[in-house]
Amino acid sequence: MPALVRYMLSRLLIGFVLGVGSAVAILQVEPPAFGAALSPLEALLFSYSIGAAFALGYLATALGWENTEL
Numbered sequence: 001m002p003a004l005v006r007y008m009l010s011r012l013l014i015g016f017v018l019g020v021g022s023a024v025a026i027l028q029v030e031p032p033a034f035g036a037a038l039s040p041l042e043a044l045l046f047s048y049s050i051g052a053a054f055a056l057g058y059l060a061t062a063l064g065w066e067n068t069e070l
Contacts, residue, residue: 007062008059008063011055011058011059011062011063012055012056012058012059013055014058015051015054015055015056015057015058015059016051016052016054016055017051018054018058019047019050019051019052019053019054019055020047020048020050020051022050022054023046023047023049023050023051024047026050027043027046027047
């Protein structure tokens with residue numbers, strides 16, 4: 001696997017894991033309003049949406065700050 005692909009996939013994975021962790025923390029600290037329970041699908045979609053945003057942000061930041069050539 002080329003070095004750039006490995007670099008990008010690792011940064012996407014790290015960002016996604018950070019985002020999912022943040023989403024789980026948000027769901028634990030601030031449950032849904034009015035005592036309504038989230039279904040498992042809603043919780044997974046929320047976690048995926050936050051994880052995807054974090055993954056792209058982490059990758060963009062890593063590529064923007066990288067000073068060395070691969």
